[in-house]
Amino acid sequence: MSGDVHISVRNLVEYVFRSGSIDARFRSQSTLSDGTRIHQKIQKTYCEGDQKEVYLSIEIPYDDLTFVIDGRCDGLLFENDKITIDEIKSFSQPLEQLEGEGFQVHWAQAKMYAYMYAKDNVLPDIFVQLTYVHVETEEKRFFKKNYTFSDLETFVFQVIEGYTPYAKLQQEHHLQRNLSCKELAFPFENYRAGQRKFSGGVYKTILDGKNLFAKAPTGIGKTISTLFPAVKAVGEGHINRIFYLTAKTITRTTAEETFARMRSNGLCLKAVTITAKDKVCFKEETKCHKDYCEFADGYYDRVNEAVLDILTNEAAMTRQVIESYARKHSVCPFEYSLDLAYAVDAIICDYNYIFDPRVSLKRLLEEQKKSTALLVDEAHNLVDRGREMFSASLNKEIFLQLKKDFKSNNNVIFEAASKLNSFFLSLKKAHDNKSEFLLEQLDVAFLEQLTQFLKEAEQVLKSENSPKLLEAYFMVNNFLKIVDLVDGHYVIYGERNQNDVTVKLYCINPAKLLKQMGKGYRSKVYFSATLSPLPYYQDILGGDVEDYVQSIPSPFSEEQVDVFIKPLSTRFKDRDRTKDFIIAMIKSLINHRPGNYLIFFPSYQYLRSVYDQFKQEDKETQTIIQSTGMTEVEREAFLAAFAPDQNETLLGFAVLGGIFSEGVDLIGDRLNGVVVVGVGLPQLCFERNLIKDHFNKQGKNGYDYAYVYPGMNKVLQAGGRLIRSEMDHGTIVLVDDRFLQKQYQMLLPQEWKQFTII
Template sequence: MSHTIQISVRPLVEYVFRSGSITSGFRTATTLSEGTRAHQQVQREYGEQDQKEVHLEAEIPFKDLIFAVEGRCDGLIIGDGNGPVMIDEIKSTSGNLDEIHEDTYPVHWAQAQMYAYMYAKLHSAKEMSVQLTYFQIPAGDMKRFKRTFSYEELEQFVQEVVAAYAPYAYLLRDHARQRDMSIKELAFPFPAYRAGQRKLMGAVYKTIGESRRLFAKAPTGIGKTISTLFPTIKAMGEGTVQRIYYLTAKTITRTAAEEAVALMESGGLHMHTVTLTAKDKICFGEEEGCGQDSCIFSEGYYDRINGAILDLLENETTMTRPVIEAYARKHQVCPFEFSLDAAYAADAVICDYNYVYDPRVSFKRLPEEVKKRSVVLVDEAHNLVDRARSMFSAELRKSMFLNIQRAYKEANPGLYQATKKVNNRFIIFRKVSGEEERIVGTHQPELMDELLEEFVMHAEAELVTGKSGDEVDELLECYFAAQAYLRISKLYDERFVTYAEMEGNEVFLKLFCLDPSYLLQQAGKNYRSTVLFSATLTPLMYYRDMLGAEEDDYSLSIPSPFSHEQLDVRLMPVSTRYKDRDRSKDVIVDMLDKLVKEHPVNTLIFLPSYPYMQAIYDAFIKLNPELQTQVQGHAMREEERELFLSSYQANAEVPLIGFAVMGGIFSEGIDLKGARLESVVVVGVGLPQLSFENDIIKDYFDRNEKNGYDYAYVYPGMNKVLQAGGRLIRSEEDRGTLVLVDDRFQNRPYHLLLPEEWRNYKRI
């Protein structure tokens, strides 16, 4: 029985013909619009009979495989009908055309020859011409190479291509059969379901079956990770789902997903799962041969990557960071690029939000047909609101361009002039502002896009020369900032504002996304289903609104599975407002002193800011110098975070009192079960600081007939409170004391946002 491989032309030929190195430092990143513009300029020269953007497809048998190949060729030159039909493959470049020769890029010839074969097979053509057209940006110069092939030559070439791809295809086919069989036999990995767990799993399964989205508020301790992954994996075994993207905001929640997959593997699951780690964390250091200008893991990367991927997929299923690093060293390939290439072959990918939602780094090579059969699981989805605002915003500083202008005045007059125009535009902002330190508007700055596009083209031409030095690093940083701005400017609509801040000679310009809901909706719309879940999607209507829910999307709210007896909730109604903090400090410290003496257990105390935390800690330690304490530090390294958490031991002789920042790295996603943590204190209602940007958000939602103060301050603040308090009860056996410190918890708007099991508090 034959097995069909659905594949597009480009990934097929790239797999077979990619060779050489990953360009270190700068890689040409010509924007999509520039590439499209180059294509259009070339296509304008076509005759009346010629066609552009022609969809082609063909079935190519090879042994017991059938390759169903499709693609879209740039141009089909019919001409006067006397000669063979010609395939035109157009490539835009900012590099020097003199450096491109006929055989510089075999992969481009391969792509064009595949299209030529597909057209010839469909139209019974005995001969085809193939042309490569290289278009230089910004000059508009062109260079062309042309070859003619008989149908037999094309057919032989195509057979060689699919033969080279076949080992990879067989590996994926055999793995898919083994995976599906293992999923059919996979049992739920726990002896019993927790309260609400079966309901969540049923909702996830139904959502995937109906290609919908689900917004699920599921309490801490229900087992959200396994409750979302298990039904999605079951749907994969039935053929409904091809790939799973499990998105997290923090490394610590990524571990929970890895552990859930490992647990199912111990029950027989056979599935390829790749974890993506940020480039700055996973790249090897200079001592291993990974330098900025030369890197042994990047040199010749494409000559070794296919063998590395085959080795990895044949021998591993759960591909966590240590596994990726081990195989990267074995095959001498860049671990970050290796993990990305592995992700395109995996069944499940555990990664950060930005791989799906951020327009700058999302999976660019993911075919639409795969996307349509993929499910996105968004863990701790409450974090996505602020992250999305950041992803869909862009900012520039005048000083960046002034520095480039000065550095390249003599070295590159074209780049100098382009940068000077951008810098002059910033000078106009400053003059227009007069005495104002800030300007806020609902339109993009005039001419800025055009000036930045000109700068980007000149910067790219300079960067591809491969020079190095401090001025090149500065140019690269400025180039990427300009590219990000141009990308976001194309998304700009009524949900954005533009603001400029002036300080001395500096001008800061930002395209600020206030409401990310529409862009999140658009980024996720081509996936089969999205499940967004968190213990703190409260209030649900706010998160549905901010995360882009549509009317027919599902919502689910599951009550806590834990009993009221497990949690002793206390409220201390004192003011922690900024102006009252000095006045209330002593009474809070006195309460903490009594608490740790009444309950000498492991305790975690959350405060709204670093300075406030330090002030409370210093006063507390004066009263209790003998106690074992620890404090969250600024920008802690990963090993420091792990040490902070591992210090909480269940059987410690002396209890540990920890101080941390609400909304920080220790207030969500950590799991200190049982006696590891038996007391939590949350000081304040978590409101973000009053700020210029938060006030812009407030005013925007007020204008749109919503409660702006709640949207900008109350809901995000109370989410931090719920997350911090949620560290306490993690299982049916846990018991603990939760102390809420702030008089506002008694006020109706805040009181109603508390979980039901917290509302029956005792006043201190």
């Protein structure tokens, strides 16, 4: 076996020399820009003739592999015929905390550059210097050593030897993977109607390096229709990595099952599922530091072995598999899954690992992005999730609490929290008669106080453990990160709630930021059964004119579903008046068409009021009801009640847009009908009205953007629970007079348009 292993100097030395513990108790937030600023400042002090950001590369054959190593060294200094490689590192801890002569991994990086330069220029020896600079005080410490060429060569080959087992494993796997992807046949007997067309669209999108917005109906098999062409694109060398992004656990499971199905047909591909930290943590509380957690203590000393072990033995790295290997090697399961994400071929995870500026997988280099495709499942959910990711808020309460907590034991924090509390108080007084109020911009003094608070809190958190202060620290830090993003797509507003006041940076249109976060990836495929109307989603998810757009007709026939419209008003003011008619309609429906039904209501309150009256009038019919905050077990029990071939009618009362109206698969006789009460419009509220006004100003239909499209999406999702296969038949009842209006009619799927008015 032979092959090239391309790797950067930094990644190589970090793999070989990483050691120590995870410690998220407090990590100074010195940003990337701090590092860049300090590098530039030091580089400006170089003498004439010195060089900065020098690109170096080398090819080293070793054990049947050729290592192609490259990177940029910070500085190349020339003085009295002596040459020095300079490696600059910014440091946020006090410089006296630097152990000995600096960190081993930093020396390793500098020595790699020194070897590359010395070999290129046939030098017998060369100086290596580490320059540590404190981010705030800009105090400097220098360490300088001289190395002979043969010392450096011995060292470099030791580093490569340390990396080789991993490199060989990956090299062998990639050869097998590419061959198996190439030879893989579609893992079902035949394509469903529209499925080949959708798969072809996904493949062409990846091939052309474009983005695709696809409305792909329920029952077409969206997961296999996107994953299969992406896998084929890996086999053809167009991409090297696939992200399958989803908002819900249930769709993650579908992706895992789809990979398993392809594996049973000969696919050799490694996939990891990333589960949220709180869910996989082995400890009572999620406190990531070595004094509390044995899985964090010494994590980096053990993780390489853990990664090699799982990659050697497993292809499907699901939550259960990761947890068992994490216990075996005593490593944190969450951090372990993130480390694996950089080593595998496919990653199944939540949207935020790509799009959220606070948690995205930042070690994915631009080079790797170019060979990565993003498959965004249920992409209609990304609109509100995007708004959430790019918004931030702060409230008075947290600073008032800190003021009380630190009054007697830390005057600096007490003062900083007092100033912030006063700012919120003055805001409250200025807008005394309003519950919500717009702010033109944020007070510069307020932002300075927040920055000062971070600095003060940072000093305290280095030496003591204060959960409240840490929480405030992260909230302020997050708020200031979002402040940097605020532009014309944002609204800043305040909200009064009894004695508390909140300031919110609200991202109204997430398009620009979603586009920015997805930049650099070869291809993005946004797909959903309810990506309708397509121009709206293309606009609000950051699409471009040159993106591909695809709308696949439903594979099911109109004969499979009977659609009825009951034109009643379900508007808030009319609900009591029309409640009796809704109950009469439900009774008539189950008399004429007994079976299992899901009945969706726009709010829990509305649901409860109809349910209670129905139960009083009909004590015979079996009913179950969605309750607020259901556990995993309760959810499963709710769905399990929908058993096939039941002799009695079952009515499941649920909330529109809730956990049972999306991603739920009740195939065949498990579900015979769906009743949707209302057009799903979000409740009139301050934020929705801000969205409406924003898009009206842009010459678009703000009411549609804020209310109609998000509402009808919930209706389409709920109705989509019914027909899941060619064998399914059923009834849909839409209860609202607005379903007969043109703007709502246009949003109904083709197969619902042959309706009967009752």
